[in-house]
Amino acid sequence: MELDTYIRALPKAELHLHIEGTLEPELMFRLAARNQVALPWASVEQTRAAYDFTDLQSFLDLYYAGAAALIHEQDFHELAMAYFARAHADGVVHAELFFDPQTHTSRGVAFDTVLSGLERACAEAHARYGISSRLILCFLRHLSAEDSYAMLEQALPHLARFHGVGLDSSEKGHPPSKFARLFARCRELGLHIVAHAGEEGPPAYIVEALDILKVERIDHGVRAAEDPALMQRLAREQVPLTVCPLSNIRLCVFPTLAQHNLRALLDAGLKVTINSDDPAYFGGYVAKNYLDTALALSLTRAELKRIARNSLDAAFVDEATRAPWLTRLAAVPD
Ligand code: HPA
Numbered sequence: 001m002e003l004d005t006y007i008r009a010l011p012k013a014e015l016h017l018h019i020e021g022t023l024e025p026e027l028m029f030r031l032a033a034r035n036q037v038a039l040p041w042a043s044v045e046q047t048r049a050a051y052d053f054t055d056l057q058s059f060l061d062l063y064y065a066g067a068a069a070l071i072h073e074q075d076f077h078e079l080a081m082a083y084f085a086r087a088h089a090d091g092v093v094h095a096e097l098f099f100d101p102q103t104h105t106s107r108g109v110a111f112d113t114v115l116s117g118l119e120r121a122c123a124e125a126h127a128r129y130g131i132s133s134r135l136i137l138c139f140l141r142h143l144s145a146e147d148s149y150a151m152l153e154q155a156l157p158h159l160a161r162f163h164g165v166g167l168d169s170s171e172k173g174h175p176p177s178k179f180a181r182l183f184a185r186c187r188e189l190g191l192h193i194v195a196h197a198g199e200e201g202p203p204a205y206i207v208e209a210l211d212i213l214k215v216e217r218i219d220h221g222v223r224a225a226e227d228p229a230l231m232q233r234l235a236r237e238q239v240p241l242t243v244c245p246l247s248n249i250r251l252c253v254f255p256t257l258a259q260h261n262l263r264a265l266l267d268a269g270l271k272v273t274i275n276s277d278d279p280a281y282f283g284g285y286v287a288k289n290y291l292d293t294a295l296a297l298s299l300t301r302a303e304l305k306r307i308a309r310n311s312l313d314a315a316f317v318d319e320a321t322r323a324p325w326l327t328r329l330a331a332v333p334d
């Protein structure tokens with residue numbers, strides 16, 4: 001079996017995926033025309049050509065500009081359905097979608113509009129593809145803690161409609177501790193907790209995410225490798241890391257995929273998963289992330305299977321939901 005076919009045959013969960021980051025330029029232009037929104041680019045080609053990032057911020061500037069095309073409930077529905085079709089083709093059985101409501105409410109798009117469109121897509125994806133999903137509300141860390149509180153207030157009447165909260169956007173200068181009180185409140189509300197940490201920020205941000213926010217997974221976390229004590233802790237506690245290799249290359253966290261530290265993390269016994277982050281911007285959905293990483297780092301089929309297993313283990317689902325996935329995975333040969 002070809003490696004690409006093998007990877008697609010592995011039942012896997014995608015745990016680090018910004019739904020706004022799945023907005024392909026073609027859909028962006030279609031929605032912008034339909035909604036009479038001006039984009040900063042003249043064409044689909046010019047848009048793709050602009051995706052030449054130097055760091056996280058240079059990406060975020062374009063990512064927020066593109067998200068302006070999303071206005072109506074059906075826009076969010078179409079966006080997520082396009083993602084689910086690709087995820088299904090890649091062998092994803094479960095997806096936990098990040099969404100950034102502040103990006104939309106700040107433009108006058110109601111929280112309920114965003115959530116309704118995504119929710120309808122999740123139900124449709126389950127019916128059409130058998131993919132289960134969760135929604136994780138991400139707070140934008142470059143905005144104030146007060147802003148994030150106001151967002152949580154707006155979300156409170158809809159608490160049953162999302163499963164967890166996360167922390168994303170510009171990392172440097174915005175440590176997890178800035179949101180200590182917000183996340184304490186989210187924990188009291190019974191929400192699952194994750195946070196981006198150690199993508200561009202130092203290992204100390206990962207420690208803060210664990211000790212102050214009390215996250216259940218670390219999004220990215222690759223800079224943990226700079227702190228041996230933290231590496232030992234992550235291995236001992238089996239904290240899942242949602243690593244996004246193609247994202248890390250496109251945002252210049254590592255110069256090339258061959259120099260990515262995913263193998264080192266894996267060899268140190270960390271619970272590593274592979275995810276696509278913002279696939280419309282970074283040149284590949286989850287199966288391509290597995291494949292390119294496998295080729296660059298000589299990952300064996302057994303290692304790829306272990307990574308898929310980690311993703312199923314780290315999903316926010318009950319054991320009855322997880323069990324059939326594990327059975328299916330076990331049936332795939334090494
Ligand atoms: N890091 C931080 N914020 C983000 C990302 C990311 O990789 N993608 C979308 N928002």
Ligand code: ZN
Nearest residue numbers: 018168196277
């Ligand atoms: Zn991310």
